[in-house]
Amino acid sequence: MKFNFDFPAGELQKAQVESKSAAAQRVTAATRKAADDLQRVLRDQVRSAGLGPGLEKAWRVEHWPKGDKASLHPAALVWSKATALHRAFGQGATITARVGQWLVIPLPEAIARGWDRALVDRKLGALSGAAMPRRFAQTRLAARALGELRFVAINNGKALLVANPPKRGRGRVKHSTDPGRKDIAMPAGERGIPLFVLVRQTRVAKLLDFSGAAKSAGTSFNALLRATVNAGQQGS
Template sequence: MKIVGRISGDLKELMNTRFDEIADAARAAVRSASEGLQAELRRQTRAAGLGNGLEKAWRLDLYPKVSRRRTLRPAGLVYSKAARLHDAFDDGEMITARNAKWMVIPLPAAKAAGFDRDPHRREGRQIGLIPPKWSNIDAATAKFGALRFVPIGNGARALLVADGKARGDTLARGGAGRATSIPLFLLVKRVRGRKLLDLAAAAKQAEAQLVANLSNILGR
């Protein structure tokens, strides 16, 4: 989404005497509209519960990048560093596993055990070259042993279930000391995402703000 500000018309005399003032005001107008767009997109992402990473992935660049370079054609570019994910939540498109048969979704028991986090990440910083994992099946297997694959329905979904006792710990107990099986992960081949973002509405709002900002400049 590119926010562009332009002042046109017969402004030759005015430009000769007030060029710097008008150029600075135009840049300020574009910055205000662009920052408003970025803030709205981050607000939508936050309200949708998509996480801090996707919220902060909305970035903003102003042009010219050097503020002392004055122009009557300033521009603001609001863009995503996670465009594929933002587009998916804007379109509500079908999401499928990439280079794998299943997508793995941690269930509450897995989250409670910390299997929805990468143990190689500490305090928000990644150590080494191992990418972050949403579902750490290896850690669950190391703790509980081999997980049992349980198909659901027509085979489009399945569960990974931990049975019995964990190594050095008890997974869950029923009456009379009996260990219980606990589903840890849901496996799905595809899922249709819900439309959680409205990028077009945010852009339209920013364009209206830009027009108002530029009209204020011309009305001075």
């Protein structure tokens, strides 16, 4: 996934009225600022959508020429290290489990207990003990804490992983479900604590607008370049 800026030829000709060195500094600075601004906007979108720091930092930027050098023909590339995930949240997508398997989605009770995350191994160093997002729910930790989870079939081909009610003297566990999802209600007569819902497929909503950000960045870049060139001409 790449975004490019159109460099207006007329603006370059105006820039060359200045000394080549000064013009190169100006157009290079304008190009770098535009690319850095686009990266910031894209990262802000991911952060606002709550998709995690990993997906946020996956937006990278490169500049040419490198370092402190300048050129009358600068370039910049804003690119993604997580193209598939960025595209999924930028366009919307359907995720389907492999044949015979389920997608496991944590419910509020599991999320409250941290069973939608994994702890980084202490041997990894800097991130020791930090909670990081995980692709699948922590069903093993839930079973270790509350005992074996029961499989309870519900409507529309879905199912629940349910913990048995705690015995007296072992503390109370608040039973909470997502009030906005009536499709995951416990069947009549069933008791327990719903922790995870099992589905064959799920729809990822469109949460990001990368193409809109790129279009806006292109417009801002052209305006910035014109202002930069005009400032150079007035100062010459």
